[in-house]
Amino acid sequence: MDYQAILDRLQKDFIPDTAMGNVASYIPELSKVDPLKFGIYLYAHDGSSYEFGDSQEKFSIQSISKVFTLTIAKELLGKELWKRVNVEPSGTAFNSLTELEREKGIPRNPFINAGSIVVADALLTVLDNPKKDLLKFVRKLCGSEDIHFDESVARSEKKHGYRNKALVNYMKSLGNITNDTEDILDFYFYQCSLAMTCDQLSKAFMLYANEGKHFRSQEQVIDPQSVKRINAIMQTCGFYDEAGEFSYRVGLPGKSGVGGGIVAVHPQHYSVTVWSPMLNDKGNSALGMKVLEDLTTLTGLSIF
Numbered sequence: 398m399d400y401q402a403i404l405d406r407l408q409k410d411f412i413p414d415t416a417m418g419n420v421a422s423y424i425p426e427l428s429k430v431d432p433l434k435f436g437i438y439l440y441a442h443d444g445s446s447y448e449f450g451d452s453q454e455k456f457s458i459q460s461i462s463k464v465f466t467l468t469i470a471k472e473l474l475g476k477e478l479w480k481r482v483n484v485e486p487s488g489t490a491f492n493s494l495t496e497l498e499r500e501k502g503i504p505r506n507p508f509i510n511a512g513s514i515v516v517a518d519a520l521l522t523v524l525d526n527p528k529k530d531l532l533k534f535v536r537k538l539c540g541s542e543d544i545h546f547d548e549s550v551a552r553s554e555k556k557h558g559y560r561n562k563a564l565v566n567y568m569k570s571l572g573n574i575t576n577d578t579e580d581i582l583d584f585y586f587y588q589c590s591l592a593m594t595c596d597q598l599s600k601a602f603m604l605y606a607n608e609g610k611h612f613r614s615q616e617q618v619i620d621p622q623s624v625k626r627i628n629a630i631m632q633t634c635g636f637y638d639e640a641g642e643f644s645y646r647v648g649l650p651g652k653s654g655v656g657g658g659i660v661a662v663h664p665q666h667y668s669v670t671v672w673s674p675m676l677n678d679k680g681n682s683a684l685g686m687k688v689l690e691d692l693t694t695l696t697g698l699s700i701f
């Protein structure tokens with residue numbers, strides 16, 4: 398596959414324009430990001446890589462971090478985890494409260510905020526230092542020590558995260574939260590504040606495109622069965638109430654974040670990250686969705 402020619406074409410066809418969407422502003426620190434940033438990095442299964450634009454600049458990965466915490470929690474808790482969170486698409490916004498009442502505090506899936514907060518709670522129970530362990534895991538996956546939490550983003554969300562406070566308290570009242578709610582939110586806001594480049598994210602996500610093996614060492618980090626399950630959840634729930642649309646247009650498992658990043662994986666082929674901070678009304682990168690749609694059109698391949 399001539400990925401270089403495909404990326405050259407994407408670079409030519411997609412020019413960021415401020416009319417495309419709005420940078421997230423409910424986390425004030427994120428609103429400072431230049432909306433016109435745009436980068437892409439594709440890591441192919443054969444070890445070659447392709448990139449353009451701001452692919453080496455760090456951005457706030459936000460909800461993309463939910464894939465990492467789910468992976469760790471699944472390893473440590475196994476099936477127990479699924480007693481507290483389901484694997485059904487929600488069809489509602491990432492920060493929705495509405496289904497929780499009807500479904501007795503059990504979130505629809507681990508990629509909406511409620512679900513990831515339950516995962517954070519589970520990690521707090523089994524790990525002495527979840528922040529340190531998360532950093533260690535992500536650094537190992539992408540083979541780089543240069544990965545850190547962005548304290549100002551975490552603090553900014555802590556100050557303004559009223560919906561997440563509502564979610565954790567509501568689930569606590571319904572019996573699905575064990576630890577202190579402030580401690581859980583502290584960890585959750587820190588995980589979301591991880592700052593990474595398109596390059597680092599694509600390498601880390603090779604785990605899900607390479608049968609659970611590390612992109613460089615080929616060490617088996619998680620088993621292929623876990624990869625199948627996590628990719629299935631990305632496919633059905635990775636974009637909240639736009640998961641069907643992403644599946645229809647792009648045809649790959651993926652995960653977005655309100656920092657404007659989207660990572661998608663084509664198992665046995667590649668892992669790709671696009672970053673463009675302008676969001677559509679579902680909270681997903683507007684330009685990122687379009688670029689990935691064209692990527693799979695130009696390669697002529699998707700998982701379908």
Ligand SMILES: NC(=O)CC[C@H](N)C(=O)O
Nearest residue numbers: 459460491510589654655
């Ligand atoms: N979709 C997202 O990236 C949301 C993550 C953000 N930290 C929040 O909880 O609202």
